[in-house]
Amino acid sequence: MWALGWAGAEPIAVVTAVAKPQLDGILVEWGAPERIAIVAGGDRVGLRGAFAGDADHEADVYLMWDATHIYVAVAVVDDIIDVGQIAPGENEWRGPSGERKDMMFYHDHLKVFLRGPERPLGHNLWLAPAEGTPYMWGGIQRGKISERLPVAVGGTLRDGAYTYEMAIPWTWLAFHPRSDMVLDALFLLPDSDAPGQEMRKKVRQSNKWIWWQGKVQLTGHPPGLKEPLKAAVLEEIAAKSREIVVPEVAPKPVPEPVVTEPVSEPPATAPAETAAVAEDAPVAETAVAVAGQEQAAPSVAALRSSLNRRLLAREQAVPPAPDWVRALNDDRGVSPAQVDSLYYRLTRTLRRLTAENINTRTDGLVMDMAEYAGTWRAQAQRFLQKLLANIIADGEHLQPRIAVAAAAAGVDGDKAERLVWALCRQTLDVYEDGKVALSESLLDRARRRAKLSADETRALLVALARAGE
Numbered sequence: 001m002w003a004l005g006w007a008g009a010e011p012i013a014v015v016t017a018v019a020k021p022q023l024d025g026i027l028v029e030w031g032a033p034e035r036i037a038i039v040a041g042g043d044r045v046g047l048r049g050a051f052a053g054d055a056d057h058e059a060d061v062y063l064m065w066d067a068t069h070i071y072v073a074v075a076v077v078d079d080i081i082d083v084g085q086i087a088p089g090e091n092e093w094r095g096p097s098g099e100r101k102d103m104m105f106y107h108d109h110l111k112v113f114l115r116g117p118e119r120p121l122g123h124n125l126w127l128a129p130a131e132g133t134p135y136m137w138g139g140i141q142r143g144k145i146s147e148r149l150p151v152a153v154g155g156t157l158r159d160g161a162y163t164y165e166m167a168i169p170w171t172w173l174a175f176h177p178r179s180d181m182v183l184d185a186l187f188l189l190p191d192s193d194a195p196g197q198e199m200r201k202k203v204r205q206s207n208k209w210i211w212w213q214g215k216v217q218l219t220g221h222p223p224g225l226k227e228p229l230k231a232a233v234l235e236e237i238a239a240k241s242r243e244i245v246v247p248e249v250a251p252k253p254v255p256e257p258v259v260t261e262p263v264s265e266p267p268a269t270a271p272a273e274t275a276a277v278a279e280d281a282p283v284a285e286t287a288v289a290v291a292g293q294e295q296a297a298p299s300v301a302a303l304r305s306s307l308n309r310r311l312l313a314r315e316q317a318v319p320p321a322p323d324w325v326r327a328l329n330d331d332r333g334v335s336p337a338q339v340d341s342l343y344y345r346l347t348r349t350l351r352r353l354t355a356e357n358i359n360t361r362t363d364g365l366v367m368d369m370a371e372y373a374g375t376w377r378a379q380a381q382r383f384l385q386k387l388l389a390n391i392i393a394d395g396e397h398l399q400p401r402i403a404v405a406a407a408a409a410g411v412d413g414d415k416a417e418r419l420v421w422a423l424c425r426q427t428l429d430v431y432e433d434g435k436v437a438l439s440e441s442l443l444d445r446a447r448r449r450a451k452l453s454a455d456e457t458r459a460l461l462v463a464l465a466r467a468g469e
Contacts, residue, residue: 009043009044009214009215011182011214011215011216011217012034012036012063012185012214012215012216012217013034013216013217013219014033014063014064014065014070014183014216014217014218014219015032015033015034015063015064015065015219015220016064016065016066016219016220016221016222017029017064017065017066017071017222018032018356018357018358018359019356019358020066020069020071020167021064021071021073021165021167022154022165023152023153023154023165023166023167024154024156024165024371025132025154025155025156025163025164025165025371026156026163026364026367026368026371027062027073027075027163027165027361027363027364027367028349028353028358028360028361028364028365028367028368029358029360029364030062030064030073030360030361030364031358031359031360031361031364031438031439031440032064032359032438032440033062033063033064033073034062034063035060035061035062036060036061036062036063036187036212037058037059037060038058038059038060038061038187038189038210038211038212039058039059039210040210042212044212044213044214045210045211045212046210046211046212046213047208047209047210047211048207048208048209048210049191049206049207049208049209050206050208051191051208051210056078056079056191057076057077057078057079057189057191057210058076058077058078059074059075059076059077059187059189059210060074060075061073061074061187061212062074063216065177065218065222066222066223066224066225067177067222067223067224067225067226068169068170068224069167069168069169069170070114070167070168070170070173070177071165071166071167071168072112072164072165072166072168073163073164073165073166074110074163074164074187075161075163076108076110076129076161076162076163076189077160077161078108078160078161078162078191079160079193080192080193080195081108081129081157081160081162081195082107082108082192082193082194082195083107083108083128083129083130083157083195084103084106084107084108084128084192085128085135086103086104086107086128087137087147088126088137088139088145088146088147089145091103091104093106093199093203095200095203096200099203101199101203103199104126104190105190105192105207105209106190106192106194106199106202106203106207107128107190107192108128108129108162108189108190108191108192109126109127109128109189109190110125110126110127110164110187110188110189111124111125111126111127111186111187111188111189111211112124112125112127112138112166112168112185112186112187113125113184113185113186113187113188114168114173114183114184114185115183115184115185116173116174116175116181116183117175117181117182117183119174119175121140121141121142121143122140122141122184123138123139123140123141123168123172123173123174124138124139124140124141124145125137125138125149125151125166125168126138127153127155127164127166129155129157129162129164130155130157131155131156131157132154132155133153133154133155134153134154134155134164135147136149136151136153137149138151140174149172150169150171150172151166151167151168151169151172152166152167153165153166153167154166156367156371158376158377159376161377163367177218177225178218178225178227179218179219179220179221179225180217180218180219181217181218182215182216182217182218183215183216183217183218184215185212185213185214185215185216186211186212186213187211187212187213188209188210188211189209189210189211190207190208190209191208191209191210192207318337318340318341318344319340319344320340321339321340321342321343321344322343322397324390324397325339325343325387326339326340328383328386328387328390329383329386330386331379331382331383333375333379334375334379334383338373338374338375339383341372341373341374342369342372342373342375342380342383342384343387344372345368345369345372345373346365346369346384346387349365349368349369350465351465353439354461354462354464354465355462355465357458359438359439359440360438360439361436361437361438361439362427362430362431362436362437362438362439362442363436365384365439366380366381366384367380369383369384381431384431385428385431385432388424388425388427388428388431389428391420391421391424392421392424392425392428395417395420395421398420399417401464402416402417402420402464403416404463405460405463405464405466406460406463408463408466409456409459409460409462409463410456410459411452411456411459411460415450415451415452416450416452416460418449418450418451419446419447419449419450419452419457419460420464422445422446422449422450423442423443423446426442426445426446427442430442443457443461
C-alpha cells in the first residue's frame with residue numbers, strides 16, 4: 001500500500017551540476033539541490049524498528065547530474081556509529097539454530113538504488129562509513145556484484161556524523177540520460193547501535209533501518225549532453241548491416257594433436273588447521289584479516305590523531321593569519337596553527353566558490369574548515385561566529401580591501417560596505433539560531449539591502465576575492 005501511495009507523488013528535481021563536485025565528503029558544493037530528508041514520519045519515508053528521534057538518526061540526500069554522471073551526496077547524523085566492512089557475497093549470517101540474517105542490516109550502511117525508465121532491472125550500491133574512501137560494492141540487480149566499480153566515492157567520518165559523495169557514471173547504469181527523464185530511486189540506511197558486539201548478540205536485539213523511495217527527475221540541460229540516436233536511425237543502421245555479405249573463407253586444416261604422457265605432480269601441502277575459537281570470544285580476538293581490504297574503522301581518537309598529523313604537515317605551507325584573527329581564539333583546544341588553517345581554508349574556499357559561482361550550505365562551509373584544520377565542527381563554527389561578530393562590530397580590518405574591490409568593480413563604496421555587513425549579520429544569525437541556509441539566498445537578501453543589482457554584486461565579490469590574493 002505504501003508503494004501505491006508514493007507512486008503519485010511529485011518527483012524530486014535533480015538539478016544540473018554547475019561544476020563537478022570534489023568527492024571529499026565535505027558538502028560545500030551542494031547548496032543548489034533539493035533536500036531529501038530521511039527521518040521518521042517524513043514524506044515517502046518508511047522504517048523498520050524503533051527510532052528515538054532526530055538525535056538518534058537523521059539523514060539528508062542530495063542529487064545533481066551532468067552529461068557523464070549522476071552525483072549523490074548523503075549527510076547522516078547518528079548518535080552511535082557502528083561500522084562494519086562486509087565483503088560482497090559474505091553478508092549472510094547463519095545462527096546456531098539455523099536462522100539466517102543479512103549482516104548488512106546489523107551495521108551502519110547506505111544502500112543506493114537507481115533504475116532508468118522502462119528498465120526491468122536497476123543497480124544497487126552498498127557503502128560503509130569511512131574517513132576518506134568508504135568501502136563500497138554493488139552491481140545490477142540479479143547480476144554479479146563486485147567491489148571493482150567505476151563509481152568514484154569520498155566520505156568523512158566524525159563523532160556523531162558521517163557523509164558520502166559519489167559520482168555514478170551513466171555508462172554503468174546502462175542508459176543515456178536526457179532532460180526531464182524520471183528515474184526510480186531508493187536510499188536505505190540501516191542504523192545499528194551496537195558497535196563491537198558479535199552478530200549472535202546483535203540478532204537477539206532489535207535492529208532498525210529507514211529508507212526513502214520515490215521518483216527523481218533530471219532537470220536542465222548540462223553542457224556536453226548528446227541526444228541519443230533516434231529509433232529510425234538505429235533501424236536504418238541495422239538494415240544496412242544485414243545487407244553486408246561476408247565472404248566464405250575455407251578453414252585452415254587443423255593438425256592432429258600430439259598426445260603426450262601426463263606428468264604427475266606432487267600433491268599440494270595441505271594447509272594447517274586453524275585453532276577453533278570459542279563462540280563467545282571477543283570480536284577483537286576473532287577478527288580475520290583479509291588481504292587487500294581495509295580493516296575495522298579507526299576510533300574517533302585515531303581519526304583526530306590522523307587529522308592532527310596532516311595539520312602538522314601543513315603548518316609550513318599555510319601562511320599565518322592576521323594578528324586580529326589570531327586574537328579572536330579563546331579556545332585552548334585550538335592551537336595557533338589551527339587558527340591559521342581555519343582562516344586560510346575559509347578564505348580559499350570563499351574564493352573558489354566565488355570564482356565558480358557555486359551555491360553552498362552554511363553547515364558545509366563549517367565542515368570544510370574543520371576537516372582541513374583538524375578541529376571539531378563546533379570549534380570551527382565558534383571561530384567563524386567570532387570572526388563574523390568582529391567584522392560586524394569593528395570592520396576597519398576589511399574597509400581598505402572593500403574600498404579597493406568597490407573601485408575595481410565600479411560599485412559605490414558605501415553600498416559595498418553595506419553588502420558585506422548585511423551578509424555577515426545574516427550568516428551569523430543562521431549559526432546562532434542553529435539553522436542551515438544557502439549562500440545564494442543569504443547573498444540575495446544582502447544585496448537587496450545594499451541596493452545592488454545581481455551583476456554589481458557578482459562583480460564586487462570577484463573583486464573582493466582577487467583583492468585577498
